[in-house]
Amino acid sequence: DAMVIQNPRYQVTQFGKPVTLSCSQTLNHNVMYWYQQKSSQAPKLLFHYYDKDFNNEADTPDNFQSRRPNTSFCFLDIRSPGLGDAAMYLCATSRDSLNTEAFFGQGTRLTVV
Amino acid sequence: AQSVSQHNHHVILSEAASLELGCNYSYGGTVNLFWYVQYPGQHLQLLLKYFSGDPLVKGIKGFEAEFIKSKFSFNLRKPSVQWSDTAEYFCAVNARYGNNRLAFGKGNQVVVIP
Structure with missing residues (x-):
């Protein structure tokens, strides 16, 4: 079961057209993460939520935003996608923020045309 | 911040061959170490993890990894691979006293030829 x-x-989204990716979890985990993975590169953390507390990575562009309306759902909003934002976007969860493993979704592959 | 290096991005080997994938990390503090596997079309799954204790860790599907602190390494091994081990393998690390943020290596694409 997923x-x-x-x-x-x-x-698939158009250049400059806002797009939202969604993630849901059935694990009731406190922490949710969004990673960006470009071709042949390591997944890179964009931001994470510990419960309702939002934590942005220092080098995450302002073009990327996130929302977590409740424990189960987390959204990634890209306000004005550029060609360089084409990537696989991975959502992950962990029970807590210390010393626990992360569980990943299958990812959303974003294409910008 | 932590960083992770994985070499030999593409590995091709025959069934029953032995596999070893290297992973080196850089971080001055205490770390947790992970290997994740991604089978074609599937999500990243945890293969094994090291938090503390015995530095030789056994994971699922016959994989094991050894943490060598002096070498900042956490190499993955399997003595005899199967076709079903064809996948991408990612080494990851986070700070033991941090906030669980994972730093990943670039991954190893492993193809096992029947």
Whole structure:
């Protein structure tokens, strides 16, 4: 049974057109993460939520925003996608913020045209 | 901040061959170490992890990894691979007293030829 679910699996958006990726979890974990993975590169953390507390990585562009309306859902908003934002976006959860493993969704592959 | 290096991005080997994937990290403090695997079309799954204790860690599907603190390494091994081990393998690290943020290596694409 899928525990971290990302929708859609594939997303095509136009250059500059806002897009939202979604993630839900059935694990009731406190922490949710968004990673960006470009081709042949390591997944890179964009931000994470510990419960309702938002934590942005210092080098995450302002173009990327996130919302977590409740424990189960977390959204990634890209306000004005550029061609360089085409990537796989991975959502993950962990029970706590210390010394616990992360569980990943299948990812959403974003294409910008 | 932590960083992770994985070499030999593409590995091709025959069934029953032994596999070893290198992972080196840089971080001055105490770390937790992970290997994740991503089978074609599937999500990242935890293969094994090291938090503390015995530095030789056994994971699922016959994989093991050894933490060598003096070498900042956490190499993954499997003595005899199967076709079903074809996947991408990622080494990751986070700070033991940090906030669970993972730093990943670039991954190893492993293809096992039947």
